[in-house]
Amino acid sequence: MLNLLGEFNCRVDAKGRMMFPVKLRKQLETVLHQGVVLNRDIFEKCLVLYPQPEWERINKEMARLSRYDRDHQTFQRKFMKGASLVELDSAGRMLIPSSLLAYAGIDPVGDNEIIVTGIFEKIELWSAANYNQFVLGDDDDFGDLASKVRKEIEGPQFPPLN
Numbered sequence: 001m002l003n004l005l006g007e008f009n010c011r012v013d014a015k016g017r018m019m020f021p022v023k024l025r026k027q028l029e030t031v032l033h034q035g036v037v038l039n040r041d042i043f044e045k046c047l048v049l050y051p052q053p054e055w056e057r058i059n060k061e062m063a064r065l066s067r068y069d070r071d072h073q074t075f076q077r078k079f080m081k082g083a084s085l086v087e088l089d090s091a092g093r094m095l096i097p098s099s100l101l102a103y104a105g106i107d108p109v110g111d112n113e114i115i116v117t118g119i120f121e122k123i124e125l126w127s128a129a130n131y132n133q134f135v136l137g138d139d140d141d142f143g144d145l146a147s148k149v150r151k152e153i154e155g156p157q158f159p160p161l162n
Contacts, residue, residue: 002031002051004118009128012108016101017093018125024118025092032088038096038125039083040103045130047096047104049086049123096125105130 008021025032034052041048050058062079065072084097096106105127106114113128115135126135 002027002054002121004028004120004123006118008116010114010116012096012101012106012112012114014108016096016098016108017089018096018114018116020088020092020094021116022092024116024123025088027118035085035087037083038086038094038100039079040081040100041124042079044134045103045105045127046134047100047125049125051121054121 004024004027006021006023006027008024010018010021012018028036028051031051031053036052037050037055039048039050062076065076067073082097082100082103084100086094086096088094101108104125106112106125107127111127111129115126115128115131117124117126
């Protein structure tokens, strides 16, 4: 299982290419040759990059949903919308499809600054503006959120955190 770490300031060029952070490439070197999938996030206006082994795990979860249940089918369609197999070129750049750039609010011609973060088994790509608003903007509530999450994971199946 991967444990991707780091936060990197990057830019997207006018063609929609991003120089992939070297430190993340090194963390992915055992799986990068298998490919990566770029998709929209479920909750926020950012993109998520999944190494192929993680994407396969997600596909197994998706396959458990019923093709005879409308909600399941709708979720599958919405989740898979925009999912793209992407590659790094010989210079270490990744081409981001224009539809995904638009979804995440990343303007390759204007404010092309993005924040790339490793989070366990995935990598998130944020426009700098969205990252500042959604991730950094609610620091006052971070302690409350930590308390809420802690209570949820300290159920009967988990020992208390110390």
